[in-house]
Amino acid sequence: MTGPRVPALLCQVQNASVKFGAATALDGITLALSAGERVALIGSNGSGKSTLLRLLHGLVRPTQGQVEWALAQDRLAPRQAMLFQRPYMLRASSLTNVALGLWLAGQRWGDARHSAMLALQGVGLAAQAMRNAKTLSGGQQQRLALARAWALQPDVLLLDEPTANLDPHAKQELEALLAQLASPNRVSLPKPTTLVFASHNLGQVKRLASRVIYLEHGRVLADLPTASFFEGPLLDTRYPAAYAFVKGETA
Ligand SMILES: Nc1ncnc2c1ncn2[C@@H]1O[C@H](COP(=O)(O)OP(=O)(O)OP(=O)(O)O)[C@@H](O)[C@H]1O
Numbered sequence: 180m181t182g183p184r185v186p187a188l189l190c191q192v193q194n195a196s197v198k199f200g201a202a203t204a205l206d207g208i209t210l211a212l213s214a215g216e217r218v219a220l221i222g223s224n225g226s227g228k229s230t231l232l233r234l235l236h237g238l239v240r241p242t243q244g245q246v247e248w249a250l251a252q253d254r255l256a257p258r259q260a261m262l263f264q265r266p267y268m269l270r271a272s273s274l275t276n277v278a279l280g281l282w283l284a285g286q287r288w289g290d291a292r293h294s295a296m297l298a299l300q301g302v303g304l305a306a307q308a309m310r311n312a313k314t315l316s317g318g319q320q321q322r323l324a325l326a327r328a329w330a331l332q333p334d335v336l337l338l339d340e341p342t343a344n345l346d347p348h349a350k351q352e353l354e355a356l357l358a359q360l361a362s363p364n365r366v367s368l369p370k371p372t373t374l375v376f377a378s379h380n381l382g383q384v385k386r387l388a389s390r391v392i393y394l395e396h397g398r399v400l401a402d403l404p405t406a407s408f409f410e411g412p413l414l415d416t417r418y419p420a421a422y423a424f425v426k427g428e429t430a
């Protein structure tokens with residue numbers, strides 16, 4: 180007998196805080212991430228979005244509380260990849276930039292280059308495969324960074340303002356790639372990638388996210404499905420801070 184499919188729990192953050200010296204970047208965060216979600220982190224500068232992404236990726240440790248990733252059946256932990264706001268590129272070809280990650284993950288060099296080429300094709304950079312990655316434009320570097328993450332076939336992709344520096348066309352392209360990556364119907368990979376992304380672009384949040392987490396001073400002040408967040412009647416009464424933020428951003 181099969182009941183309704185319950186999405187697998189990927190990660191549980193339990194009352195986690197992160198302090199940098201005397202400054203509190205995250206203050207008692209509790210949330211759960213399930214497979215297939217597309218979670219947007221929003222909030223003003225310094226509210227803790229990047230720190231939360233880094234905490235999820237294991238780049239910072241909680242000074243209190245815990246972050247627990249569920250064990251996947253076929254591997255030790257869900258595979259995560261993170262995209263930073265300014266992607267770091269090695270002074271090497273685009274192909275090598277992608278292949279190195281795969282090689283470091285244990286693939287043979289020949290296989291790594293083959294998979295890297297497929298990933299470059301996936302983001303529309305096949306023609307730039309042999310170009311020095313440092314000479315690519317900002318938008319191309321963002322797509323290259325996405326190819327690098329994509330090639331690893333992560334279960335979870337963490338993205339810190341992935342389109343912040345892109346022109347409208349490049350932004351649209353990257354959004355389309357992310358939507359494709361997260362789509363349950365895609366053909367290129369066996370299962371959709373769970374996305375967690377920080378964004379200052381509320382239009383993008385509406386287009387891409389299934390769930391919105393609003394942060395303020397390192398705390399989660401609202402955590403709602405996207406439709407309820409933007410259209411629900413309760414935002415102004417139950418979550419006045421989030422409401423004021425959304426109103427301010429869209430004014
Ligand atoms: N490495 C660090 N050392 C000291 N303080 C830090 C460090 N990283 C973050 N902080 C502080 O933690 C708080 C949260 O920063 P964070 O970068 O997570 O905010 P953010 O929501 O990503 O902001 P933005 O929208 O500007 O990217 C800020 O007050 C910031 O100054």
Ligand SMILES: [Mg+2]
Binds near residue numbers: 228229230339377
């Ligand atoms: Mg940030």
